[in-house]
Amino acid sequence: MPIADPTKSGQRDLFRGALEMMILQSLRRQPMHGYALVQHIQQRSNDLLQVEEGSLYPALQRMLREKLVKAEWEISPSRRRVRTYTITPAGLRHLEREVSSFEQMLTGINLVLSPVES
């Protein structure tokens, strides 16, 4: 899995779209705001994945522009003003396409990496 190196922001996505996939997948479970998203991704990955927190935001802006997500300002239970992101139908379709193509790629890589049977 891609590991973000905080000193090299250029490598925040080991392959393009990984971060977006994770964000969309997380939002599919429930709408949440940026900070919560970071926490969620770190917990779900058992802290194997250290996402540089900031890199989330440019990705969110791109997805907003492409209308994969939408955002609303709300007040959180901890009485904080937060911007909550919700996945859109277009976002759902995008996620499904991306996941299936990602799985295909992973299968391919696994096949190549698995020991050769003579």
Added chain:
Amino acid sequence: MNWFKQLFRRGQIYSDLAEEIEEHLGEKIDALVAGGMSRKQAEFAAKREFGNVTRIEEQGREAWMWPNAENLLDDIRFAIRRLTRSPGFALTAIMTLALGIGANVIVFSVLNGVILRPLAVPSPENIYQLSRGNNASDYHSYPDYVDIRDRDKSMSGLIANGGLTAGVTIDKATIPSWGVTASGNYFDVLNVKPVLGRFFHASDERGLASAAYIVLSNDFWHRQFGASDSVLGKTVRLNQHPFTVIGVAGEDFRGTDVFFWPDYWIPIVNAEQVTGWSDLCCRDHIGIQIMGRLKPGVTPQQATESLNAVAHQMAKEYPKDDGLTLQLHRPGPAGSKHDPTRLALTGIMLLAFMVLLAACANLATIFAVRAADRSSELAVRLAIGASRGTVLRQLLIEAVVVSIVGGLIGSLLARLLLGFLVHWQPFGGFPTRMPILPDFRVYFLAIALSLASGIFFGLLPARQVWRTELVQAIKSGYVLSSSNRRFVFRDLLLVIQIVVCTVLVTASLVAVRGMVRAMHVPLGFQPDGVTLAEIDLSMAGYTGAQALPLQKKMLDATAAIPGVTAVAVSDSAPFANNSGDWFIYRWGTTDFQPSHMAFSAMNFLTSPGYLELSKIPLISGRDFTWHDDQKSPLVAIVNRTFARKLFGTDSAVGQRFAMWATAKYEVVGVVDDGQYGWLNHEPQPIMFLPLAQGVGGEVMSKYTIVSVRSQLPPDQLSGALQRTLTGIEPRVPLTVRSWSDFVDRALIPARTSVVALGVLGLLAAMLAITGIFGMASYAVSRRMREQAIRMALGAQRVHVMRSTLARPALILLGGSALGIAGGLLSGRILAHIVSFATPDDPLVLGGVMLTMTLLGLIATWIPARRAFGLDPSQLLRES
């Protein structure tokens, strides 16, 4: 959300993003503090884990942009901001370029309108004009035209056209007008269509029995008939002969001449009815122009061969066409290599281009110096992470912005000036037009020149940026590694500029000098105090024989006006209404062929007293009397040149000559030489013949000039003349002007070149001053520290100044020397245009040297004072 809405919502989007990030950090800090960190530690940790806030915001914003276009927009905005922050630099650069571009737009517009723009007819590239003989004259006789037209096989059609001056009577009012007599196939060969009615055709030609049709020009139709459709079928009278309006030409079609836009066209076969004489009869009545359209697939060379085969045949058949050769060339000034208009314009275009070159050289210097001054700023920008490409792009954009703004301003100024020039009517009522308003070609040139110069001198400082050594630059605040070379590119630019300036100063001085001389040339007569009233009696339908009694009546009536000291009548006068040349043959000639003539001489038909009135000195013999009429022997008064050329002596009284078999003359007087039609070095042979005899006892003049010498104020005299003369013949329009006006008109070409060259010269001088000034002050400021050290070590101030300014002075000297050589060369071209221009005049040379020295002094004065006033102790302390 479309892109447009996005553009306006963007502020909201960005502030949302910033706020969101702010909240994120706040939440994180709170969480860390809750986990047991101090607030300060928590803030650090939160920021560390979040990453570079500015950068992330920027990346977030980028999602909403079109990066390339917006960067460019930003760069342009930045460039404009930078330029407004140094208005002195921006203004200098923009105005420099505006002048250069403006000068070029003006000159190119004229060149474009006069030479490059083809005739406004379909497929103008196939239209050629015929010229004849070794001197490539464009004028032919009508019988020759008919022969060439009927025998030639290479052209799809040949047309003939001539000029016509006539009084046109519309609803009883008569005004002077200028038209064209055209062969029947004129419009069909040119392939133009009428906007109203129809044109006449070859099938309408039936000699003098042809229907008298007239086709109006669009302009004349608007002016005289208010563009009314009911004009068709209407009768207008030309010199009292009725013509039926059958059509109106399109707005674009202005005949086949560049400058002369006719009021109307009539069939050439009807010309005799209007003028009262036949120009179509004879092979030696030369006065029409021939043009033709090439057949498809025929080259001009093939056509010339075919035409010359015809000419050869004609030369055999008709003695008057002996040795006839024909050439084809493009119509108008474009067609002839030696046309003075074309030569002058090409020369001035070249000079204007040199002004632009000088402007660009100047700009390159300004930009290079600016880049050098900004070197530390640029170095800082490079150091904090701007790529060299970005900095370069920025500089280039700045240059392009300057050049486009400069180009726009220049074009605008030029357009304004051309607007005035278009309405310039140098030749009185004669309808000359300057077809010089800029078209797309001109604007295209302006844009191309602006961009080219922008990119060119924008790239010059680029070399400096490319070589910038950061550390060095920041440390010393100074990057010009090339500045210590002996000869830098900037010096070359300055040399070019000075050469251009010198050439232009020389050229304008040559022109001014020529004009001054032309103004002081002895005229041989005294036009001051003389007023000319011009009447064309043919406009009222008079024949030659009827005209004379009326002319006498006019003379007597005018003489009776109180305050008039002398009156005379003539058919023409020096500088006014040139009546034409006649061939002069020696006494004893029997075969009157043009090849046997001695020379051709201009002729003035004058009443008695004309010599006295115009103060033309009679050297020997007598003036005419009214008894020199058609019953007495033919007599002539000739000028000194005429006498010397024909008889080899000044005392020619009693000598004889002939003009044709029945026109045999005895000389009764000799007058001194003078100037007659244009200002010229060479004295021309001329003769005076008695008005009452006409030319050869047959050709009487209906054109009448009443010359009046009087002390009366011009208004009063003009009014009295109008009343007196229209009282005698109310149907004919009359023009009254002072004789000096006519003489001044001859100076128009010289004046125009003086103004054009003077303006260009002034521009070049201004550019040279700023150029030298920039270079010299740069030289001073660049070496300030070095010179301060020298002075501290004991160098004399004068030495310091000399070493600083030696280079600008040397460049000035070298450039001027080159420029004078160039200027003298261009002066030779000028000598074709401005009479009396002598380029190797010592006064001109002296003037050029003085001007250049003055320019140098003006430009180096302030820098020199700065160099001289250096205070070493202060300077060294500062650095």
